[in-house]
Amino acid sequence: MSQIPKGSTVLDPFCGSGTIVYEGLKYGLHTIGIDANPIAVTLSNGKIHIPSSYQDVKDEVNSLINRSNDLLDVPTASEYPISLFHEKSLDEIMRMSVFYDEMSDYVKACYLGSIALTARGCNDYKWTSSTVGKNIEPKRYIPFYEKLQLKVKKHFLPIPNESTVYYEDSRNLDKVIKPNSIDFIFSSPPYFDCLDYTAYYARIIYDILGYERIQIRSRLIQNFENYKEDMKIVLDKLYRVLKPGGQVIFVVGDKKIHGKVINGAEYFQALSPFENYSIVERSYSGTSSKVFDAINKTERKEQIVIWTK
């Protein structure tokens, strides 16, 4: 980020929870994000639209808590969240869900984050990234309203610059991005082992908010059969929106298929319409990927592919 000239326009076509769009703003860049998962878009919007006054955020949350407490008709949760939360924590979450649509972007994102934290806490903080959803008894009571109050305080860091995040499928990114308008594209695209972005914590949140998980999943690049074609469509469109001389920075990983490790950078290079490229490679250390490698006797690496138009 620090090497990208200030004032450049940076696009992340798979922006997830908004790391790139948010960090880019801190470095004085104009950032644009796209994601086809509504939760990702809410989390990103929460990061880039932080109100300038903390007092306003505090007032908003306190008013939400009071109104939630006064509510007479509390929506019933479905079976899945009932199995995961302490009854009292879930009651607070469901009460507040009634006011979800009217929350500010920042509080909305913190509300979702607090649901994830509370779910883990109710299960005695025993979930790891791969065991989210495991039923651990007895359930521990986590005061949800307090979690939310702490969260809005912890992440409150307004940045003056503006950014835009689109809820869109990147295979249609030309609907929202003009040709030759982007200086840099910086992204971690969906992994080609097709990690399910609608599982884990996302699944709990879809259930609480009444989103159709299967429908969301079907709109994501998630299916290994079509992965190559889908990525090719996106790369061709990225080429068109990039200014001449502009660069794409893609962070990709290797994949093991039928016992053979496929090099991520080579795989992506074969799909790309760009002629000029370079690759930076690094090993995984101290991450869950390293643990995966130890179990599977593989030596996968992460590559950063840089294409220039």
Ligand SMILES: C[S@@+](CC[C@H](N)C(=O)[O-])C[C@H]1O[C@@H](n2cnc3c(N)ncnc32)[C@H](O)[C@@H]1O
């Ligand atoms: C590796 S993650 C990006 C993580 C991100 N850098 C972050 O910090 O959270 C890939 C993202 O691609 C999104 N995605 C998958 N298919 C998509 C599509 N067709 N259009 C737009 N986004 C998509 C997923 O929802 C997921 O958020």
